[in-house]
Amino acid sequence: MKIFSAQQIYDADKFTIEKQQITSDALMERAATKLFEWIHARLRGTSVHIKLFCGIGNNGGDGMVLARLLHEHGYTIEVHVVNYSEKRSKDFLLNLERLKENKVWPDFINADSDLPEISPNDIVVDAIFGIGLNRAPDTWVGNLIQHINASQAFVLAVDVPSGLPMDRSPWNPSHVIEASYVLSFQVPKLVFFLPETGVFINQWELLDIGLDTEILEKTDAEYELIGRQEILPLYRPRLKFSHKGTYGHSMIIGGSYGKIGAVQLAGNACLSTGSGLVTAFVPQCGYQSLQTSIPEVMVLTDEDEKNITHVDLPFVPDVIGIGMGIGTEEKTAKAFGDLLKEMKAPMVIDADGLNILAKNPKMLKDIPKNSILTPHPKELERLIGKWENDFDKLKKAKTFSLENEVVLVIKGAHTIVLHNGKGYVNTTGNPGMATAGSGDVLTGMMTGLKAQGYSPVHSAIFAVYLHGLAGDIGASQLGYEAVKASEIINRIGQAYLEILNPPEVEDREKS
Structure with missing residues (x-):
């Protein structure tokens, strides 16, 4: 699913209005009707006080239409117009008059107005600012937003939480609506998925307001949201007349004294994801534990007892996963550098490899093209330098990915895969996966998929989704706190099955 910028959404609105020969007011009516239907389906027959806070732009216009529809269906409402500018959109003014014709008289809030009372039992509809916010809210509006946040009421935001810009970090985080639920129009917004901005959103849902399919299909998006519908076409089913060689030979290189477990996790995950053959290359101290714990994995060892000092492979693997638990000793770094120069098999590079x-930034030029790099935030900072905010981070990460011709995986709550200037935002995973070894498992899974013939970018996208889904299954069965990395591996098979045959009731892709 495409993630559009604010300008692309405006262009889609305009295209829809022209092609469908409707007015902007009709499109607003359509959007607000979808809002009303969502609310009405959940509140019908209940006695609740709904307080709508509407700006004077088109987001406020949506709120005006919604207020009229709620009133016409017997809901108890209170409408507050946040009068932050002398400029009002024509559709806001039109629907303000329609609301008054229904004998609903909004209260206008100005800089010197008293803050309205809000009970924790109220439902607040936030329709103050929309996707076009391009400057910091006035202080008095920010104070109103703080007042709403402090009310403990259920807050339903229209399209985006007010105070949250679409293309930068908030000017003042305390002046952003903390939404209990966001009903967003037609397409998801990137700010829903970034650490600095996603914290203002508890849950979100898309409402289809009938934007023209032609413009949605032909518009290229810089980011794409990855759910089951995007993953299923990538899946490569197994052939009847195949054998282990059909599905590739993976090499997992890593480990040092006390950190052989990282290789065990990666090797096990690589097998469990479907690699036909897996060989591990470890220091001598890892030989016995690997042979005992994962009998399906073949083992080669370095001459050194505790560290990898020279990688001498008797064959050319289809893919190499390297870095987990390997350490950063000088001899190890040299061995890695030599391997980069000698071996042109695609790589998945993680942890100490990063x-x-x-x-040693000069080594970057020797990385096989289209290799996959999987940094956590601190490792990413070491690669690309410090960033000012999440948008600056993405800009620098894209530049790094393009300059070095690699697939860059930015791990987090919504892991983002970057390739050729485009980002793929994942929808699976949960806080229980913030645990030791989870990244080693992901590296093994990417390695296993690449061995089977998936392209590098598809290996990264698929593995991130599958990894998160396995973690979601684990959390649903064990609880967040009990999700270990090995438990993620144990549920890779279930995750595959769920992709192919999703549960009828539970939708794991919902935010």
Whole structure:
């Protein structure tokens, strides 16, 4: 599903109005009707006080239409117009008059107005600012937003939480609506998925307001939201007349004294994701534990007892997953650098492999093209430098990905895969996966998918989704706190099955 910018959404609105030969007011009526239907389906027959806070732009116009529809269906409402400018959109003014014709008289809030009372039992509809916010809210509006946030009422935001810009971090985080639920029109917004901005959104849902399918299909988006519908076409079913060689030979290189478990996790995940053969290359101290714990994995060892000092492979693997638990010793870094120069098999580079690259940036030019790099936030900072905010981080990360011709995986609550200037935002995963070894599992899964013939970018996208889904299944069965990395591996098979045959009731892709 495409994630559009504010300008692209405006263009889609305009295109829809022209092609469908409707007015902007009719499109607003359509959008607000979808809002009303969502609310009415959940509140019908209940006694509740709904307080709508409407700006004087088109977001406020949506709120005006919604207020009229609620009033016509017998709901107890209170409408407050947040009068932050002398400029009002024509559709706001039109629907303000229609509301008055229905004998509903909004209260106008100005800089010197008293803040309205809000009970924790009220439902607040936030329709103050929309996607076009391009400057910080006035202080008095920010104070009103703080007042709404402090009310403990259920807050339903229209399209985006007010005070949250679409293309930058908030000017003042305390002046952003903390939405209990966001009903967003037609397409998801990138700010829903970034750490600095996603914190203002508890849950969200899309409402289809009938934007023209032609413009939606032909508009290229810089980011795409990855759910089951996007993953299923990537899946490569197994062939009847195949054998283990059909599905590739993966090499997992890593480990050091006390950190052999990282290789165990990656190797096990690689097998469980479908790699036909897996060989691990570890220091001598890892030989016995690997042979015992994962009998399906073949093992090669370095001459050194505790660290990897030279990688001598007797064959050319289809893909190499490297870095987990490997350490950053000088001899290890040299061995990694030599491997980069000698071996042109595609790589999945994680953990200390990334730290070695950060310390030795000249090695970056030797990375096989379209290799996959999987940094957590601190490792990413070491690679691309410090960033001012999440948008600056994405800009720098895209530049790094393009300059080095790699697939860059920015791990987090909504992991983002970057490739060729485009971002793919994941929808699976949960806080229980913030646990030791989870990243090693992901590296093994990416390696396993690449071995089977998936393209590098598809290996990354699919693995991130599958990894998160396995974690979601684990959390649903164990609770967040009990999700270990090995439990994620144990549920990879279930995750595959759920992609192919999703549960009828539970929708794991909902935010």
